[in-house]
Amino acid sequence: MKLERLAEEAHAAYTANPDDGTRAAWRDAADAFQAAVVEHADTEGTSRYEVEMAAKKAVRHPELAAG
Numbered sequence: 001m002k003l004e005r006l007a008e009e010a011h012a013a014y015t016a017n018p019d020d021g022t023r024a025a026w027r028d029a030a031d032a033f034q035a036a037v038v039e040h041a042d043t044e045g046t047s048r049y050e051v052e053m054a055a056k057k058a059v060r061h062p063e064l065a066a067g
Contacts, residue, residue, distance in 0.1 A: 003033040004059045 010026040037055065041048040057064060 001055050001058050003029070003036050006057045007033045008059060 007029040010022070010029040014022040014026040016022075033055075034052075037052045038048055040046075041051045042050070045065070
């Protein structure tokens with residue numbers, strides 16, 4: 001979830017100040033998150049999609065993830 005938070009923060013920075021530096025930071029953070037999702041899904045034998053959606057839900061909608 002930490003990597004998804006970082007990707008979200010990088011996206012917000014890019015949205016606020018769209019330049020090559022903020023775009024590259026967003027892309028790098030998103031790539032790191034995706035790599036972690038794939039690794040976790042492979043390790044746990046679960047769907048990459050389910051892992052990704054659970055992480056995004058927990059970060060973007062923590063009030064829903066808790067329940």
